[in-house]
Amino acid sequence: MAGKDHIIIESGDAVQPFAYAVGMHGSKFFHELRNKKFYGIKCPKCKKVYIPPRGVCGECFVEMNDWVEVGPKGVIGTFTILRFAFIDPETGSQKPVPYGYGFIKLDGADTLFQHYINVEDENKVKVGARVSPVFSSERKGSIRDVEYFKVID
Numbered sequence: 001m002a003g004k005d006h007i008i009i010e011s012g013d014a015v016q017p018f019a020y021a022v023g024m025h026g027s028k029f030f031h032e033l034r035n036k037k038f039y040g041i042k043c044p045k046c047k048k049v050y051i052p053p054r055g056v057c058g059e060c061f062v063e064m065n066d067w068v069e070v071g072p073k074g075v076i077g078t079f080t081i082l083r084f085a086f087i088d089p090e091t092g093s094q095k096p097v098p099y100g101y102g103f104i105k106l107d108g109a110d111t112l113f114q115h116y117i118n119v120e121d122e123n124k125v126k127v128g129a130r131v132s133p134v135f136s137s138e139r140k141g142s143i144r145d146v147e148y149f150k151v152i153d
Contacts, residue, residue: 023055024055025041025052025053025054025055026052026053028053028067029051029052029053030141030142030143030145031141033139033141033142033143033145033146034139034140034141034145036072036133036135036139037069037072038051038069038070038071038072038106038109038113038133039051039053039067039068039069039070040052040053040067040068040069040070040106040108040109040111041053041054041064041065041066041067041068042064042066042067042068043057043059043060043062043064043066044062044064044065044066045057045060045062046059046060048110048111049068049070049108049109049110049111050064050109050110050111051070051071051106051109051111051113052113053067068108069108070106070107070108070109071106071107071108071109071133072106072107072132072133073106073107073130073131073132073133073152074104074105074106074107074109074113074130074131074149075104075105075128075129075130075131076102076103076104076105076117076125076126076127076128076129076131076149076151077102077103077104077105077112077127078102078103078112078127079100079101079102079103079117079125079126079127080100080101080102081098081099081100081119081122081125082095082097082098082099082100082101083097083098084097085097090144098119098122099116099117099119100116100117100118100119100125100148101114101115101116101117102114102115102117102149104117104131104149115133115143115146115148115149116147116148116149117131117148117149117150117151118134118148118149118150118151120150121151124151125151129151130151130152130153131149131150131151131152132149132150132152133146133148133149133150134146134147134148134149134150135147
């Protein structure tokens with residue numbers, strides 16, 4: 001299309017500075033991730049351990065305040081391997097493919113924890129496989145303090 005100008009559409013200098021609180025339970029959870037520890041919260045009535053922690057038991061509807069360390073190892077409850085590249089909204093970079101994402105049942109927990117799973121050896125990634133977290137060398141108290149879970153033999 002020689003001689004024609006391209007139309008450029010810009011959003012200007014708009015920024016969207018999102019800031020939100022994760023509450024008392026989320027704050028403790030992320031603080032402990034900096035120390036390479038996972039903490040859940042235990043229901044005083046049914047004894048179910050939730051991770052990530054929350055204030056009220058989903059089954060008993062009672063307040064929970066009993067913190068317990070769980071994991072860090074666990075088993076894959078379910079997973080998927082993604083082969084479609086997209087822009088990661090957390091980083092703004094294209095997510096390399098393939099990558100795994102799944103639900104991990106950490107040792108001592110009764111709920112499943114969502115996170116990335118290393119799929120370097122896809123044959124080892126299966127429901128029930130034992131996994132261990134790989135922590136970032138620089139931890140800041142966020143979910144990214146855990147880079148991914150890797151299958152262990």
